[in-house]
Amino acid sequence: MLLAPLFLVVGCSASGPTTPTPGTSGSGTPTAAPGASPAPSGGPATPSEALARTADTGRPWVVVVLGDSTGTREGNWVELVVQAWGAQSGRPVTYREWSVDREPDSYLPVRRLGEGDGAPIVVWNGSAAAQAADYSVRVFGDLVPPGAEDADLVLVSHGHNQLPGTLVPDGTALLDLVAETSPAAAVVVLTQNPEAAGGPNAAGQAAEVQAFAGSAVDHGATVVDVRRAFEDVGDYTVLLDDLGVHPTRDGARLWADAVLDALGPADR
Secondary structure, three states: OOOOOEEEEOOOOOOOOOOOOOOEOOOOOEOOOOOOOOOOOOOOOOHHHHHHHHHOOOOOEEEEEEEOHHHOOOOOHHHHHHHHHHHHHOOOEEEEEEEOOOOOOEEOOOEEEEOOOOOOEEEEEEEOOOOOHHHHHHOHHHHOOOOOOOOOEEEEEOOOOOOOOOHHHHHHHHHHHHHHHOOOOEEEEEOOOOOOOOOOOHHHHHHHHHHHHHHHHHHOOEEEEHHHHHHOOOOHHHHEOOOOOOEOHHHHHHHHHHHHHHHOOOOO
């Protein structure tokens, strides 16, 4: 299934990025409020159409993230983005994060990231530490469990853990699964932060992410150029950890700003 293509390029200032500040059953599976309307159907949404659905507080608004460890760690870009959308829409935010440290790999208990009225923004952060896109394909049914399948927005962020030549085929397979499972969702691919120059995987990661961005557009996904936002800073290494791979808290803020600037605010 093809989506309407869109490529969004964003740049943010490292010195002054600003970011505005999941209902579940007992098992953690999102449940709609009584009388809630179902997720819209009839084809994939654009990001702006998906964000406009946040105005419908009668049903949960569902976000799924499929990626690597750049979307984990406390204060990560995923948390910052959904907290902003919660504040903008006036809705509560519930959040679950995937863990590869459990046996078997699974979601951690639900956490509340924001308060508000109506059905919550429900976040399934399936970012998996040290994993590549083929992992997201293999365990897709666990990353997108019942309740997450009616996603309004799916964010895909892979690149740092790829072997040469693997991100395009594995990422495309992942996009196919998303389109099949969540046909009404807006699908967004993020180009990720660059790694520190001279690092063992820096050139390979750059090539993989660039190739996947082009493939994702051809496949119909929206692409947000997070990489460009880091490169526009100049010395972006100040926004990376000691490994030169993961964004620091300031790097996560810059990443979140790039996503929010590109996709826009939630509706109230």
